[in-house]
Amino acid sequence: MPEPPADVAETPPLTPELVFREYAPRIYHLARRLLGNDADAEDVTQDVLLQVVRKLHTFRGESALPTWLHRVTVNAALAHREKRANRQKHENATGDDATLEGNSEPPGGVKLPRSSPAAIALQGEQRELIDRAIKRLPEPFRDIYVLADVEGLPNPDIADMLGMSVPAVKSRLHRARQRMRDALAPHFEEATP
Numbered sequence: 001m002p003e004p005p006a007d008v009a010e011t012p013p014l015t016p017e018l019v020f021r022e023y024a025p026r027i028y029h030l031a032r033r034l035l036g037n038d039a040d041a042e043d044v045t046q047d048v049l050l051q052v053v054r055k056l057h058t059f060r061g062e063s064a065l066p067t068w069l070h071r072v073t074v075n076a077a078l079a080h081r082e083k084r085a086n087r088q089k090h091e092n093a094t095g096d097d098a099t100l101e102g103n104s105e106p107p108g109g110v111k112l113p114r115s116s117p118a119a120i121a122l123q124g125e126q127r128e129l130i131d132r133a134i135k136r137l138p139e140p141f142r143d144i145y146v147l148a149d150v151e152g153l154p155n156p157d158i159a160d161m162l163g164m165s166v167p168a169v170k171s172r173l174h175r176a177r178q179r180m181r182d183a184l185a186p187h188f189e190e191a192t193p
Contacts, residue, residue, distance in 0.1 A: 016053045033146040034077040036135040044076045074161050133183040141176035
């Protein structure tokens with residue numbers, strides 16, 4: 001059997017450690033944006049990583065690994081949201097409506113570029129404004145906005161993930177962008193003399 005040419009770089013083997021190191025922060029941030037809650041995002045991230053460890057041997061490479069992980073994360077986040085809604089219905093029916101919301105740091109930490117303290121503070125404020133606006137979007141708009149404009153997925157992939165038509169995705173994305181623009185406009189308009 002002939003050996004591959006020496007100039008072809010070998011890709012590292014796909015291991016759970018590699019997936020954890022390279023993709024856990026992306027999984028967490030996608031789940032956080034879809035669910036709007038740190039604790040739920042951590043639960044979903046853990047569930048996704050466990051699923052990946054169990055099913056990594058079945059990954060055939062027919063799609064890119066990030067695409068597969070996006071699909072698993074979106075499905076897990078939507079299932080988690082549905083379970084949370086069912087649990088809240090049950091709690092409200094029994095009279096127990098106490099909820100907890102976590103504020104822990106994302107796995108893997110966040111690396112910020114080296115900038116002046118003022119620039120870092122401004123970036124943080126802008127990120128917080130945008131995250132709050134995303135969190136206020138109704139769930140159907142939030143899902144599509146996060147997948148399209150935050151994660152950069154193409155409309156056909158989003159339609160496939162969410163079980164929708166491409167025109168429906170485009171319509172919801174347009175309305176989500178309008179809502180985001182309306183929510184953020186007062187904060188980003190330039191002062192006129």
